[in-house]
Amino acid sequence: MSPLQILSEVFGYDQFRGPQQAIVDHMVAGHDALVLMPTGGGKSLCYQIPAIARQQAGHGVTVVVSPLIALMHDQVGALHEAGVAAAFLNSTLSGDEAYQVEQRMLRGEITMLYAAPERLTTPRFLAQLESLFARGQLSMFAIDEAHCVSQWGHDFRPEYRALSVLHERFPGVPRMALTATADALTRDDILERLQLEDARAFVSSFDRPNIRYTIEEKRDSTLQLLRFIEREHEGDAGIVYCQSRRKVEDMAQTLVDAGINALPYHAGLDNKVRQKHQDRFLREDGIVMVATIAFGMGIDKPDVRFVAHLDMPKNIEGYYQETGRAGRDGLPAQAWMGYGLQDVVNQRRMIDESPAGEEFKQIMRGKLDALLGLAEATDCRRVRLLAYFGEDSAPCGNCDNCLHPPAIWDGTDAARKLLSTIYRIQQQSGMGFGAGHLMDIVRGKTTEKVTQHGHAALSTFGLGAAFSELQLRGVLRQLIAMGAVRVDAQAFNTLQLTEQSRAVLRGEVQVQLRESAADAGRKPKRSARLGAVVKAPITLDSDALLRYSALKAWRAEVARAHNLPAYVIFHDATLAAIAQRAPHSLADLQGISGIGAKKLEAYAEEVLRVVNLG
Structure with missing residues (x-):
């Protein structure tokens, strides 16, 4: 079958989305690829369809590297529902069950095998892959969640680094790395670590407009x-x-x-x-x-x-x-x-206290600053x-x-007052103090602690009385994020000046902030436990909504019997399309998105029964 026929007959969709077809054709032809596609963009089909097409062409099994047991179970379950020979190897299997899966793989009875990176790089599994490779029965490697290989990624996993062995031990076997999230630095690291420098990169829009x-x-x-x-x-x-x-x-x-x-x-x-x-x-x-x-x-x-x-x-x-x-x-x-301020303090402290090298810390600080920039x-x-x-x-x-x-406001003056106060505290007391005490001084509050340390005598005492505590916290948050204030975790989270403080004190750097919203709104009422709310993905009339509710109840029973999530049986959109069409025959069900040949064979009779009852 062609990739488009597989998409239609196996998965029940009549057309590819976005760059899917270009990626599928590229992989079917036996090339390497890096695929960046947002969550929900259809990454799985980008390797599942080539795996089926290449297996039908005699190339053998595709190995999918996945870090999560739950994901393996659900994806293999979904493939079984679509009539595809798939299996997984993970710690939930007994020794005998794992052996049976391995033997099926070696006999060529499996189209896709899901395995964790730790298992993939064991001598036993590598030897089995080499046996398949020698017979020309190792079709493709799909490395899911590929950002895990990069130290710059948000979920680095050292075991992914060992996957470079795939390039070394199985030359010529196409490899595909897939992820939903990677900036330019992380992408380059993925390509280098997995030795995919010659791979074609397919970068979809990161936009999720919904x-x-x-x-x-x-x-x-x-x-x-x-x-x-x-x-x-x-x-x-x-x-x-x-x-x-x-x-x-x-x-x-x-x-x-x-x-x-x-x-x-x-x-x-x-x-x-x-x-x-x-x-x-x-x-x-x-x-x-x-x-x-x-x-x-x-x-x-x-x-x-x-x-x-x-x-x-x-x-x-x-x-x-x-x-x-x-x-x-x-x-x-x-x-x-x-x-809030404490979030910035905590994240900055974790970076500063990590045992990593200074280059790594600098990059992580830059990433934190970018996130704070998004928040502010x-x-x-x-x-x-x-x-x-x-x-x-x-x-x-x-x-x-x-x-x-x-609304926005210029917090530069407030920032200079805060920094000047930190400087004068250190000059007078020879020690640092925390954020709350600093703001009390700037706002002119005569607390017991202010009096005890004589800080009411500081020249900056009360100079920021016009600023609210929320405003000053926002300014301090910015100063910490930009590195103009350091939080000393070893000294009870006291605040210290840095080299970057000078530019702010001289007025060379502006601090622009959004106005803090007043806390509006009532305290939510305690409500009764919520029941299931029927929400169809498309607008349905009252009769169709009844059919939709009946189909959801039927799907839940089937899912429980198969020990699978309900959406693996049919997506909500597929049920809504069935409810809207109100089919009376097998022919009426054909062409509804999400109903492949195997599902039509397995569920058509029951679906028609439920629709007519509904």
Whole structure:
């Protein structure tokens, strides 16, 4: 079959999207590629279709490198549903089960084999691959989440570095590296580490126009999050990211207490509990997962309607990757983040205290500054975000800044007052103090601590009385981010001047800030636990909505029986198209997007029965 026939007959789609066809043709021809495509852009088909086409042409098995067990399970399950011979090798298999998979691979009975990078580079597995290679039965390597190979990437995993062995041991076998997130520095590192310098790069637009970006200064982050979910995402599936395990558990309980169906997820939970929570998130509707960044890579759930960050990530790549888990189905979704001074202090401290070399630290500081720049931006968020990845764009009209342009103010004078005060404190006391004490002095507050240390006598005492604490915190946040103030973690987070302070003190650098929004809004009411909310991806009349609800209930039963997420059986969009068409025969089902030949054979009779009952 041609790639287009495979797309139609196996996967049930009548046309490729964006650069998919060019990538597929390139790989079918046996060339190397680097593929950068946003989450939800259809990366998997870019290697799955060539794998099927090359296997049919007699080239043998394709090995897919994937770092996540859950992703392997779901992708292999989806391929089985489409009638493709696929398997995985990971720690969930017994010794005998793994042996059976290996024997099937060696006999040429598998089209795609998913394996973790650690397994791929074991002597046993390499020997098996060499046996296939000698017989001309090693078709292709697809390296998913390829940013993990780069020290500049947001999720570096040392085990990925060993994948350079593929180029050395299996010359001529085409290799494809795929990722949703990589700036120019990370891309170059991927190509060098995997020895893909001659590979053709396919870089899709990073734009996710269906996602609305909103970034708020933290005031009461719990209240802000509750208000966001209650007002805009009642009953929706979502992900809330927190930096610490303790905060994950506390926030999950807070959401539950507010009547929201929430679960915690972090690396400190028992493996069985963690797996159970992940399975529930993937298989049930309307669950909010509160998690550390241990959760999410490879999560294919298409109907996540929001991703919220209660703590600022390390860099824009991490932010983009995590927010990209919303709206994979192309329907409207939101990315909300709260950020504050403590976020900047914590991230800056982690960089400064890391054992890495100075070059690495400088690059990480630059990445943090870029993220803070995005957070503090007064212009279009999407323009800023895409510019980071080297892409030009026009204002989106859909982010918070476009919809509600913020007021800006010149914080240069406030910045100079803060820096002058730090200098005078150190001169007088010979020691540093924290942010709260610094702002008390500048604002002229006679606290016990100010009096105790005689800081009311400083010439800068009260010079910033006209500034609010929120304004000064914003200025200090900028000064820390730009390196004009250093946070000394070894001395109780005291503030110190740096070489960069001079330019600000001389007025050579301006500090422009957005106005801090006043904390408006009521405390969210405690509500009853939310029931399942029927939300079709397209507008349906009342009869079609009944059919859609019946199809979703049927799909849930099938998914439970197959131990798969519901979307692996059929996507919501496919169910909505069926409900709208109201088919009465097999012919009526043909041509609906997402129904391939195998699924038509397996489910047509049941679907027709449910539609007629519905």
